[in-house]
Amino acid sequence: MADIRTEVVRAKSAAIMLSAEATDVKNNALDAMAGALDKYRKKIAEANAKDMKAAEMMKASGELTDPMVKRLKVTDEKIDGMIDGIKDVIKIKDPVGETMSAMELDDGLVLYQLRCPIGLIGVIFESRPDVVPQIMSLCLKSGNAVVFKGGKEAANTNRVLFDILSKAAYGAGVPKDVFCLMETRDDVSAILGMDEHIDLLIPRGSNEFVRYIQANTKIPVLGHAAGMCHVYVDKDADEEMALSVSLDSKIQYPAVCNASENLLVHAGIAASFLPKIVDLFVNNGVEVRADPETIKIVGKDAKVAKATEKDWDTEYNDLIISIKVVRSLDEAIDFINVHGSGHSDTIVTENMKNALRFTSLVDSSTVLVNASTRFPDGFRYGKGAEVGISTNKVHSRGPVGMEGLMIYKYILVGNGHVMKDYAGKGGKRFKHRPLDKEFGL
DSSP: OOOHHHHHHHHHHHHHHHTTOOHHHHHHHHHHHHHHHHHTHHHHHHHHHHHHHHHHHHHHTTSSOHHHHHHHOOOHHHHHHHHHHHHHHHHSOOOTTOEEEEEEEETTEEEEEEEEEOOEEEEEEOSOTTHHHHHHHHHHHTTOEEEEEOOGGGHHHHHHHHHHHHHHHHHTTOOTTSEEEEOSHHHHHHHHTOTTTOOEEEEESOHHHHHHHHHTOSSOBOSOSOOOEEEEEOTTOOHHHHHHHHHHHHHSSTTSTTSEEEEEEEHHHHHHHHHHHHHHHHHTTOEEEEOHHHHHHHOTTSSEEEOOGGGGGOOOOSSEEEEEEESSHHHHHHHHHHHOOSSEEEEEOSOHHHHHHHHHHOOSSEEEESSOTTOOOTTTTTSSSOSEEEOOSSSOOEEEOGGGGEEEEEEEEOSSOOGGGGOSTTOOOOOOEEEOOOOOO
8 A cells, every 4th residue: 555645646646637527527426426325324334333432432531522422423314414415516516617707908818717626635634524525525526636534533434434435436437546545643744744745734623633733734724723603692682582593503513613602692681581591501401601790690599600711712512601791782792703713603683783783893704693603514505515614814714615625727818929019118008808708719
């Protein structure tokens, strides 16, 4: 078996071939991948059972947290989701070669801006095996090769998924070597230094994990280091809606990055709202930590602990929430911009003026109005799947689908044009006339 450097070099070469692959070939390969997942459900389940058994032991010894173990589990429902995600990617228009703009610089001299793949994507992730089909399908459709590294806790599941999907894709005509699986920690160390071959790194995992990747490579990194999400219940909120949105944002799936960690409640609605939401949280197994004003309102007998300063900045990924009373909309906005991570934050209000101010001033990749923080997701956003959620402010932001794996190139088509004709005081002038024209030769 070739070492990781050799495999990465091969994948880089294969990426060039894939970038020019026909849409039909890519879609047929995706269809084959979806079919293979359905066909080999039992094989996937058996591999995942081995990982789950080992994960429970790692959890008992403190090596894995409960949220990571939950993310590791692959059910029939999750396989259905993997299949649906791939099928949605098939439906998405192939972005490769799309004309973004065309401009006539001069007679017979036309400049085109075309979408093209980034090249070779490196993906390093923890726990969640469903990342494998998500990334492979999006990279394939967007014409990018990909090199993977999953956590050791999901080694059996990742290997089976990778083998099933890559064999299906290669069998449908996709260039060999576009997919590469790393399986050791040494492989990760090796690729972090391969900035001459890998064009973009996407880490998915804990805050510490993502920050480690960012600090130890020259390769551009796309992703988020934290998911500190907030629900703000405005004084003009519909109380029943606020209860529903607050509860769903925390408990629908607490182990993921878009589950809420802090609940902010306006003082004007706090006396009525807080006792109800605290009861709801407690009855659903949520540990509540709160500021002194919240504790005063709900009473000393309520099952509420005093929040520390650290709590306002802690991504629990668990059934724990921190609650704070605020005096104004602007105080809530300021709090979110200080303690949030730029991920996903929501306001519950009937006052659209307040909602507009919230959406304008909260500096996050997704800002929601009267909706749960659990919505931000590539599949739910109609992207088919996602390579991750980015809080970056360059290249791509929010749930990153196909567009986050694309870049562009310029193509200038002339007819013997030379620069000397445009140089100097008497040179020709450029027209810079926008054209509604697709690229073609």
